[in-house]
Amino acid sequence: MKIKLFLLMLTLAGCSGHKPVKPPPVQAPSTETRVPKGVVGSYYANRLTGDFAGYPQLNDFITQMETVHGIPRGYLYGVFSQTRRKQWTLDYMNKQGPSKGPPSPGSWSRYRSQFLTELHIESGVSFWRRHAAALRQAEEQYGVPPEYVLGIMGVETIYGRNMGKDRVIDALTTLAFDYPRRSAYFTEELENFLVMVKSEGIDPFEPRGSFAGAMGFGQFMPGSFLKWAVDHNYDGRRDLWHPEDAVGSIANYFSVHGWQRGEPVVTRAIVQGNVSLPTGYDKQYTLPELAAEGITPATDVPADEKPSLLLLRGHSTDEYWLGLHNYFVITRYNHSTHYAMAVHELAQAIKHRYLGVATRGY
Numbered sequence: 001m002k003i004k005l006f007l008l009m010l011t012l013a014g015c016s017g018h019k020p021v022k023p024p025p026v027q028a029p030s031t032e033t034r035v036p037k038g039v040v041g042s043y044y045a046n047r048l049t050g051d052f053a054g055y056p057q058l059n060d061f062i063t064q065m066e067t068v069h070g071i072p073r074g075y076l077y078g079v080f081s082q083t084r085r086k087q088w089t090l091d092y093m094n095k096q097g098p099s100k101g102p103p104s105p106g107s108w109s110r111y112r113s114q115f116l117t118e119l120h121i122e123s124g125v126s127f128w129r130r131h132a133a134a135l136r137q138a139e140e141q142y143g144v145p146p147e148y149v150l151g152i153m154g155v156e157t158i159y160g161r162n163m164g165k166d167r168v169i170d171a172l173t174t175l176a177f178d179y180p181r182r183s184a185y186f187t188e189e190l191e192n193f194l195v196m197v198k199s200e201g202i203d204p205f206e207p208r209g210s211f212a213g214a215m216g217f218g219q220f221m222p223g224s225f226l227k228w229a230v231d232h233n234y235d236g237r238r239d240l241w242h243p244e245d246a247v248g249s250i251a252n253y254f255s256v257h258g259w260q261r262g263e264p265v266v267t268r269a270i271v272q273g274n275v276s277l278p279t280g281y282d283k284q285y286t287l288p289e290l291a292a293e294g295i296t297p298a299t300d301v302p303a304d305e306k307p308s309l310l311l312l313r314g315h316s317t318d319e320y321w322l323g324l325h326n327y328f329v330i331t332r333y334n335h336s337t338h339y340a341m342a343v344h345e346l347a348q349a350i351k352h353r354y355l356g357v358a359t360r361g362y
Helices: 002-016 056-069 073-081 087-095 107-113 118-130 132-142 146-157 168-178 180-200 222-228 243-256 287-292 325-331 337-357
Strands: 266-271 295-297 308-313 318-323
Touching: 056 073, 056 168, 056 180, 087 168, 107 308, 107 337, 118 132, 118 146, 118 337, 132 146, 132 243, 146 243, 146 337, 168 180, 180 222, 222 243, 266 308, 287 295, 295 318, 308 337, 318 325, 318 337, 325 337
Parallel strands: none
Antiparallel strands: 266 295, 266 318, 308 318
16 A cells, blocks of 8 residues: 555656646737738739839839738739739830821721621621520620620620730739830729739739730720629629620620610711711711701611711722710720721621521520
8 A cells, every 4th residue: 555655656746847848839920921801822022023123113003002902012022023024015005006087998898807707707696506595684684685795795805716815914014014105094904903803812813815904705904894894694703704704794884884775776877968077986966967967867866866977988988877875885895986886787797697597586
């Protein structure tokens, strides 16, 4: 009994002689490396390196993004250190000078021939067949006929064939800080892009688009994405590279800009004598003003309509048209007489081909 008691005392003495081992302290992550919800990618740097190192305006921009949108400076240093300057983008933009003067003889014929092709028409019909449900849903919700959604997609990317291969962040950063003529615009779009990838949980180097940063089937700029892109297939994401979301987003764009359900887009102008009025998508007149110049619509037009007077110069002859309210809505997508008319004519060609091959009407 005495031996057992002695051994027990030795055991207790041995235990009391060892101090408990403390676990290593848990270090909180550096505030510089924490990223807010939605910011994707393990990008971090202590300073700005790479093609845009030494750009003071980029440092100012980073400060703004951190202050206004809560995106940490270290994260942005990491992102922009891996962003690449695109010289060819600058060279291409410098070739795209604004057009000046009236349309030249044959200008409409040359422009039209780029988009009213068999590839554009048949690809549009095929897209309609594959995505008829999404197009029908968009028409019901937004009032925009399928053919006009397809007209936009056809002119912009041939239904996704030519969506662009450039990283959007490279294009926008290059134009924001190395293209003075439109620096303010592209700086704003770069801001919109970073807000977009944060809100959608996208890696900033994932989106690819045009040389100027336009994205997806409909070539939305980031600002347009934030305002008008929709989740048309209800999968929880707005994805302009998904055909169904692109359909809904284009239709929503038209709807927000005033598309009138069931109304026409253009009508031919009957002209008596010489036309002295200025022409263009932004040259709008009342019907009495047009009538005073010997110009009348070939079809019935509401009395309160203020059509645009359009001149389309062909190889062999010139045509005058009146662009109605829905035509002007199309020009909100691209401010061009030729662009809106190409969208309209392609839309009509696709519709006629689709209805001609469908077993039942749409």
